[in-house]
Amino acid sequence: MQMNKRHQVSPYLVFFIVYSSQVGVGILGFQRTIAAKAGYDAWIGVILAGCLVQLFIWIMFKLLEKADGDIVDVHSKVFGNIIGNFFSFIIMIYYWLASLSVLLGFIEIIQVWMFPTLPSWILCSIILVLVYYCVSGGFRAVVGISFLSFIYPQIILIVLYIFPLKAAHFSNLLPIMNHSFLDMLDAVKSSMYTLAGTETLLMFYPFLRDPKSSKKFAHLAVLFTTLLYTLSSIVSFTYYSERQLKEIIWPELTLIKIIRLSYLERFEYLYISMYLIIVTALIALLLWCSTRGLKRIFKKKQKNYLIILSLISVVISQLINEQWKEALDKYVTQMNLWIFYGYIPILLIILTILRRRKQNG
C-alpha cells in the first residue's frame, strides 16, 4: 500500500519515532520492579531484554515487507477481511489501552509529586487536547513532536545523570550474577514491557520512504533505548541500597531530587514538567496508530475515533481507582507480551507459508 509521497518520512526520523515510542513513564519506576527478584543484577536482564526487542524489530520488518503495508494489510492477507479486521481491531484496542496506561501513569505522578488536588479529568482533557491537535496534523506532526521531544527534554535529562553518578556507590553492583537464572528471567520479563513500544512500527510502516535504509535506524534506536535503560538502572542501583529501593515507587524521580544548581533547587518539578513533552509525544503516537487503524478497518473519519477514544479516556481517568489501574497495567503488559512476542512471529510464519503456496500453486 503506497502512501502519498508527501506524507512519508526520511529514514533517519525512524530513530526518533522508535525511540520516543519506547521511552514513556516506565523509565521512572521500572528499577524497582526489575530488582524485585533479580536484585542488583537486574541490569543484565535489561540488556538481554534489549536483544530480544532487536530480534522482534527484525521480525516485524520482515513481516511488513512481505505484506508491503501495515498490520491491517497483513491481517487481511492472512485471514481474509472479516477475521483479519477482527484481529486488527484487537490490536488497535491494545494501542489505545497502552496510551491510557501511559496517561494514567503520568497523571498519577503529577498528583503525587506536584498537585495532589488536581482532578484527573482536567489534566487528562488538557493532555488529550494537545494530543488531538498533534494527531490532527497527520503523521508528520506526530513525528515532528517525537523529534522535538528528543532534542529538547531528553538530552537534558540524560545529561542530568551526571549528578547521581557523582555520589554513586559502584560497589553496590557487586557481586555480579549472584542470582538464579529464573530470577533473571523475571527481570527480563519486567524490562520487556518497559522497552515496549516498537510495535507502533506495525502501523507506520507504509509511511517510510525507504524501508530498507530505515531498518538500521530502528535497530539503532532500540540499542540506544536499551543503553539508556541500562544506564538508568545502574544509576539507581548504585545510588540506593537494595532494601531502600524496594520502598521507593519512582526511583528515578527521587534521584533527581538531589540536583541543586545555584539558581534552582528541587529539580524534580522541572523534570516532571518537561516529561509532559515526552509523554504527549508518546500518547500522540499511540493514539495515531490506534485511530488510523480503526479508520482503515471501519472506513470512517479518523477524527471521530480520536474524539470518542479521548472522551472515554477522560471518563475512565476520573472514575478509575487504584485496583483497576493495577489490573489495567497488568493486562496491558500481558497483552503486549503475548500479542507481540508470541503472535507476531506466528503471523510471519503463516504469511511465509501462504506466500510459498501462492508461488508454487
Place this chain on the structure above:
Amino acid sequence: MANRTLIGIGVTIFLLSGCSLIPTNIVNQINMTQGVGYDWAGKKMIKGSITYPIYKKDQPSTTEVKISLGETSKEIRSNINNESRYPLVSGQLRVALFGKSLAKKGITDVVDTLNRDPAIGSIIQIAVVDGDASELLKIEKFKTENVSLFVQEMLDQSMKSDNLPESNLQTYLFQYNQIGQDPYLPLIKQIEDNIKIIGLAILKDDRYVFPIFMEDAFTFKCLVDKYIQGLQRFTLENGERAVLDNLHSKAHYQVKIKKGRPEFTINLKLKTRLQEFTSPKKKRVALDKKKIQKEIAEQLEEHSLKLIKKFQKHGVDPIGLGAKYREQSRGFNEKKWRRFYPTAKVHVHVKVNIKQTGVVD
C-alpha cells in the same frame, strides 16, 4: 456558529483566569518550615519544634520557633498550624535535628515521614543534638539570623572542607537500609550561645549508641569517605608537631576468607600537604619527609585500629565492613556475619604522601 463557541470559550477562559484550579502556595502567604527538631517527651509523645522565617519589607527576616507535642511529626505540624498566621509548608525544609533522648529510642518513625513526603528534598541535613533539640533552635542570638540555614550551611561547610564525612537524609537512608552497615550522623551541641559541631553520632540501626569526637573524625572520614580537604594535627616522636591538610585520600577494602571467616585489609593512601610544622628545637631544621610520612602513617594505622576495635566492641559497623564483605563474596549470611563481626580481624595499611610543604621547605 463555530465562532460563537470559540468566543464563549474565550470569555470563560478570561473569567476563569483569576481563579486557580489548584490550591496556591503564594510565596509570601505561607510559612516555610526550614528546620525541625524532635525530642522525646515521654510516653510515646514527641516534642516537635518548627522554625520558619518571617519576612519583612526592607528589613532582614526574623525566625520564629514554635513547639508542640504530638505523637507523630505531621500531627505536631497541624497543631502548630493552629497558631500560625499562614499555613505551614514543608517544601523548604533544610535541617532535621534529633535530640539525644529521641535518638536513643530510634529515629525511624520520624525519618519515615521525611522520606515519604515528596515535597521534602533528599539532601536535607540530619543531625543529632547532644542535648535538647528545641533548646538549640530557640537560641536568642539566632532570632534575627536564620538558625536552620545556619546549621545547614555550617554542616555543609564542614563536610566540604573539614573533617566531617558527607551525610544527609539520602546517605542516612542508604546506610540504614544497607545490609552490613550502620548509619552515622553529625553531632552538634549548644555551647552557651553558640552551636558547635562536636563530632559524629554512631547509630546502631536507628538508635544512637555513642559519639566519636572531632579528634577521631579525621581518621573516620579517611576510612569511609573520599576526602578533599581537612586538617589534622599529628604529634610526632620527638615532640614535633605537624599539621597536614589532606588533599585527597581514598580507602580500598579487601576481603579474604580464611577458615570461613572474613579478614579485612584496608589500604589507605593519603595525598597531603604540610600546613604547619613546629619543633621543640628552636633551630630551624629541614624536614625529613620520609621519616615524617612513615611516622604519621603508623599513627593513623594505630588510630584506625583503635576506632575499629571500639566499634566492634559496641557491635556497630559504621564503616560498613559487612557491606564490603557482602560485595566481595557470594553466599553472605547476615546472621553469621553478626556473630563474626566482634572478632573479625582487620589490618590497616596507610601510606602518607606529603606532596607539598608550602612555600618554605
Place this chain on the structure above:
Amino acid sequence: MTPKAEQPDKEAGTPKSEDQNWLQRLSKSNDFVHKHTSIKEEKPFWLSYYRTLISSDILHQDVLPFLQENLSLQELKSIIPVQEIIFTKDPKEIIQNLMRGFLALQRHEQDKECLLINIANSKFRDVSVAMMESSAIGPQVGFIEELDTNLNLIRKRLPVPELLVIEMKVGELSKTNVAVIYMDGIADPENVNTVVQRINDVQYDHIQDSAYLSSMIEDNTNSLFPQSISTERVDRVAAGLTEGKIIIAVDGSPNLVLVPVTLVESFIAMEDYSYSWIIGNFFRLIRFGAMFISGLASPLYVAIMTYHYELIPAPLLETLVGSRVNVPFPPFLEALMLEIMIEMVKEAGIRLPFKIGQSLGVVGGIVIGQAVVEAGLTSNVLLILVGLGTLASYTAPVYKFSNTVRFFKFPVIILSQWFGLLGVFLGFQFTAIHLIRLTSLGRPYLSMYPIRSTSFQDLWFRLPFSKQKENPTTLRPQKKRKSTGNRENPEPANDFYE
C-alpha cells in the same frame, strides 16, 4: 516558462453603453478636466485628464507644444516625447489609464479613438533610511511607497536578466499594482505559481499595505506567527532573491513581503553579515535566547511564586519573598498588570507626536514603574523581569515577530496561573505542535524538522562566506549551489609549514 498574470474580468457585468459615456461618468468629479485646446468647435484637440493625478510640468512642456499643429493621432504618437503613449478605442482601457494619471487626447469631442499619454505625477517621499528597521552598520537604504522606485532599487542590486517581475492589479476599489519578483532559474516555479494564484484569488475592496496582502495569502491566518517577512531594507530583499525567495511588492507600501520563510529567519538581521561570522553568530544566539527570556520570564515568575516555592534556593528566598511582602495581589494579577501597563506605554508612545512621545518614554518607563513599586503594588523583582522581557522582545529584527513574542506570553501567563510549571510546559508544547504544523507557502515553517544540512549554513548560525555553498533546501530552489568559490585561509608563511 514564466506564468502569466491573469486578470479575471471584474467589470464584465457593466454594459458597454456606460463605458461609452466615460466622459459623462468621469465628469461627475470636480477634479476631472475636459477642455479644448482651441476656441473653434471643429479644431482639435480635446484633452481629458484628472488634474490631481497629472504632473503639470510634463503637460506643459512635453505635450501642449506639440498640439499647435494639426497632426493626426498617429503622427502625434511618434512625435510627443513621452515614453508611454497608447492608441486605443476601448473605453475600459481609457478609464483605467485616466485613473492612472494619463491624458486622453481626442481630435474631436465624440471621437472614439483616443491617444493616451502618460503624464502621471510620481512625486513621493525621497528614498531614505529605512524607518522601522535600523542597524548599527551596513546599508541603510529603505524602500518607499512607490512601486517603480522600489523595483529600481532592487534591479540596481541584481542587474541580471534572470530577475523577473510579474505585475498584477489587486483590490476592487484600490486597483493596487502588485509586483511579484523572483529569480528565474533559482526560485521554485511551483512557489511562484502558488503566489501568483493566491494573489489573483484575493478579493477585497482596498489594499493599503503589503501586510494586507500577505495576511490574505497566508497559509494559516489564525496563527500568531507571521508566515512571511516584511522588510523595508533593500539588502535583505536582494539576499532573499538570490536564495530563491519570492518578493511581493505592493504599490503604496514601503514594506516588501518575502515568502516562503522559516521561523529562524525572523531572527536574522542583515548586520550579522557585517561582523565576523563568530561574532555574528553570537548575536544571533543572543536573539534566540532573548525570545525565550521574553516569552518565559513572567510566566515562570508567576508559576514559581504561586505554586513552587520549593524551587527557590535559600539565598534567593529572602530577596524574592521580601520583595513581595506587602504586595496585596497574587503574582498573577501583578504580572498581568505590569505587562498590560508596559503595552499601554508602548502603544501610547507610537501614537503621540514626536516631542510628547519622548518625554512619555521617560515618564512611563521609569517613573511609573518605580512609583508602582514604591506604592507596594508590585514587587521590584517582577518589574525587572517584565522590563527585561519587553526589551528582549525588541531584539527581533522583524518587527512583526517581536509583537508575536510579546503577545505570546499572555496565554502562557494564564496557563501558568492554572497549572504552575506544568502550564508553562503545556504552552511550550502547544506552540511546538503549532509550529510543526505551520507551513509557509506549503514549505515547513520550522526549519528544525526535518533537519537539512543547508540550514546550518546560514540559518541557525552562519558559516563564513566561503563555506556557504548551498541555497536553503526549504525553498526548493532550482539552483542548489551558490556560486561560492573555494577559498581557504592562506597558510601563514612561517617555518612550521615549510
